[in-house]
Amino acid sequence: MAMINIGGKQVEVDEDGFIQDPEIWDEELAKGIAPLEEVNELTEDHWKVVRYIREYYLRTGVAPMIRMLCKNSGFTLKQIYELFPTGPAKGACKIAGLPKPTGCV
């Protein structure tokens, strides 16, 4: 468990850099996390994915199925990997402020 500085805020993250308290997430924080996940700038396409994940999480308490994420955000898995080089679960979900996915994943 560590505290790191994201965009001027001291934030508690786990070993893999997922923020520990999903409640403190806001768009500024997302912009701060992005470079740590090899995303230099959050474009409109990035936001589409991040917002979908965030809204799904707020409704259901968990990350969406990868295939659902692709279909509902309108990107192929390949495009999602281009947008988020570290992948949908580790990159995009982290930027959207979700906890790390658990189980056989």
Place this chain on the structure above:
Amino acid sequence: MPKKIVKGQELSQPARASARVLKRLYVREIPDEEKPAEALKWLDYYRKDRRSLVMAMESCVKCGVCANECHAYLGTKDPNNIPAGRADLMRKVYKRYFTVQGRLFGNLVGAEDITMDTLEKWFSYYYQCTECRRCGHVCPFGIDTCEVTMAGREILWGIGMIPDLQGAASAAVYERGNQGNMTKQALIETHDFLSDEIEEERGFRMEFPVDKPNSDILYVPSSADYLLNPETLKGACQFFEYVGANWTISSHMTEAGNFGLLTEQHSVQRELVERLWRTVAELGIKKIVFGECGHGWRAWKMYTPTLTDYAIAGSGYDYHNRVPIVHIHDEVAAYVKMGKLKLNPRDNRLAPVGKSITLHDPCNYCRACNLIQNLRVNLYASVPEVREMTPNGEKNFCCGGGSAVLYDDPEMYELRGKFSLKKVEQIKATGADILCAPCSICKAQFYGVLKEYHHLDIPIQGLIDFVGAALVFKGHRQI
């Protein structure tokens, strides 16, 4: 996790569960100075509780047969990954405290005091064993090093040394009844999405009932299917629809896996067993069908009867005698053998004609649960061409991710890659186009390492996926 150095040797270890996670697991972390003594107490407890452990501790003759049978040793060449070497890490301590020679002659007879260094080594090497039991299959004395690993992990759990992966998943079990943190709302939204897909593919809709009262069959999928394996869920749904089952999924107990078996049997494994019977009582279930999960099936098939005591099931404590627990592939195979499923292997969306499929036998199915034949009954009936791996069946090699060593911190990820070297060699030798892996951990391991680590770009599917896609419907319900 930064590497730990113990006596000049670098140890790879998974990231440890934080204080926050330990709290959710109701585990108190023992201070380091007290850990060795406390661990010894637990070892004493397990040796009295488990004859398999005592046998492993007392009867190894160091014949060396197991060395070349363990994928972890073959991939790393680390002597501590030789099954007998792995067991030795505990055996030295066992000798020192629980045998006469060890107490009298100490390290002259290879006995060793238990220290923090010992425990750090255990935390490294008991999480480099995938509990695949290939060693137990070949050992002339029947020593199953998996039993040593299980005890080792449980002892470590008792003193608060728990990997974050297993810890966070187990906390989710206590809180939400599955390892993936799924909620009822998540199940419903995912089901809707999959029903839409089936409707597009088939021209008519099939639903996934949730918590439906008075259901005959409870289907228990792996929670990982809700993130990664859509076709596995769809396959099961289409099968139940085809046979006209009155079935449901439960939001209270949505986990075919059970990490408890692999790391902590006293409370984590029991929690899911309790949830299972409560669900059976609430929904009036007459039969339980488990989805694709290797270790999970072993946990449910082999351990549920003994775990179903009065404390768990109350007045329904004999549930396990009245409500059968079956695996979806035994269920499907029974229908296939009766000729009641019309499957067209030459019209399979997931396995087009011209493509060949190879089957990875999940270790726990074939070395613990006798599923080898039925997996093949279902696969051969559903796909155009099968290419078997050698060796296979009960002699198979593990995927390298078994017991959920699915760590992604760099050193552990590197080890996952090495653990799967043998498997990848086997897959490549078949020349198959598609890999079938009917176990959630195997799938997750393959998604994670095949392309990225081994540069092997091959589609990965479960087995019920192929069955579902090969079913020939003439409209709803066929039987």
